[in-house]
Amino acid sequence: MPRSAAPVPVGLLGVILTVGGSPALASPDAADWSEAVIEPLERAAAAFSTGLRERLARMGAAGLDLDLLWSTLAAAGWPPAKLLAGIVAVVAAGLAAHWATARALGAATRRRDTSIVRAAVSAVAALGVGLVVAYLVAGEAEAARRTFRTWAFVIPLAALASTLIGATIVAASPAARRKRLAPLANGLAAAVAWALGGIAVLRTLAAWGAGSGLQDLVGTAFVALPTAGLMITAYAGSRRPLAATLAGPRPRSRRRRFLARRWPAIAVGIVVVTVVVLQVATTLGRPLPSLATLVTLILALMWPHVDGLIVVWAERGFRAETVSAASVAARRTTRLALAALIGAALAAMWGAPAASGLGIQLGTLVRVTLGITAVALATAYLWNLVGVASDRLLSEERAAQGGHHADEEADPAPHTRLGTILPLVVGASKAGLATLAVLSILLAVGINVWPLVTGLSVFGLAIGFGSQSLVKDVVSGLFFLADDAFRLGEYIETVGAKGRVEKISIRSVSLRHPRGALATIPYGQIGKVQNYSCDWVIEKLAFRVAFDTDVDKVRKIFKQIGQDIADNPDLKPDILETFKSQGIASVDEGTLVIRGKFKARAGHQFAIRKATLAAVQQAFQTNGISAIARPIVTYAPQNQDK
Structure with missing residues (x-):
């Protein structure tokens, strides 16, 4: 089988x-x-x-669709020439109204900050005149009314988009780059105007019952591809000035520099992907709404520019002493508010129809989204407020320390007590804000977080009982910081290590040895602390001279050297007591050991010591004083012969 x-x-x-x-x-x-x-x-x-x-x-079969369209127009009493004349009349009326209104407002005020308001008023005037002309020329035909109303929106929207693009890209850029960025703004404005005109053409075809083949051909060959070509050409010709502008003022973060260098390529990729997605959706029989797609594309392309404007605005407020920390925090929070606004616009255009299709209640979705957004904005504002206040305090500290001279070989000046404790307080505050934000968002979503909070509390209590050494380290660190035993940048010595305080955490301190080794010591194991950078230091210098040297002459030389160094404007702020002689310290092997000393701010004695030694050497040579090297004692072998 x-x-x-x-x-x-x-x-x-x-x-x-x-x-x-x-x-x-x-x-x-x-x-x-x-x-x-x-x-x-x-x-x-x-x-x-x-x-x-x-x-x-x-x-x-687009040719057959076109013939059918001509027949439909003729049957409705709107031959192509008449329809085209009506469209031209509506567009020309809107254009004339926009130009006249802008000219009248421009003659009334010349302030630059009113350009957007002037553009909005001109757009409203153009829209009103266009709609009136559309009503007059349309007659009784409903298709003609829809056609002319559609074309009445083209001029206002194109003019308003052109003004916003120019204000975002060109007007807000540094003066040196405005001329180089003008082609980008003009190219994007031309692309948007072409796209709006193409959308109007497509809606005109749909209003008069044109075939899908003709609409598809026009939308692809005469709208989507030319619009994408104009945008890609605009970005390709303005890569360098655009990257420099998006990077923002110095100092620039590494992430922003990375995004700025690659944004032209990213923007071209966004345009290409948008066109591809449009074509794929049309091929699968699910065409995307053209106007929503254009708005989404504009929001995606303009977002970095608007974000850069907000960054510059916030940084300008941070540097201005007249702007309060609360205002600067609000400016920085505007970045998140902008992202939330763009997200809301995209959700309204795309998310709402998708949610309705999936059977999700829009009221519930909006309520939850608003709750999450409110929590995120409040947390961002408090986060920025803490950051702005701490940054300003630290900036004032660095400015105060930057006025003092620092030698190349000298270590950086220690931080103040505020500069030492403030980073820990800021870190703890931000961690608390982030935790509260996460819990609040979970509550807004509808998740009961109290069992989670209770579980974490029990878990933390268990860790506290099981990790006594950790608790000892944390508590000891709090007392060390409260006693102001050491600060960032100070040179200290503990039981197990010594070096400059490089990092302070909640559990340990890191010391950088002069030879480069980094020691991390838990607070519970520090023991006794000797601080060599606290307040002031006395530097003592010893010089060995001949026995017959005039000691009184050396005293006068040292006094003059101390006065000369004190008159040095670079060293004077760090000198607490000038260099002077202490007389004969000892007599060693027939030579005199004469000692001098000076008192200086801790950590700033190295430059003064270097200048003092150089001045003493020069003065000894000028006055004929000989410095004697330490005698070398040799022992002759004993004679073993008896």
């Missing part, structure tokens, strides 16, 4: 199984993979292939 033939695998999976011939590929896991991934992909490819063939066939 012949065996039954095995079923032949179909599609991409069948090719893999046939070519591979491996039993592992025919396992149940392979069948699950086929059902979950391969088969949906094959169905999507088949649907795309079918849709592309049908779409090309419809485009091929």
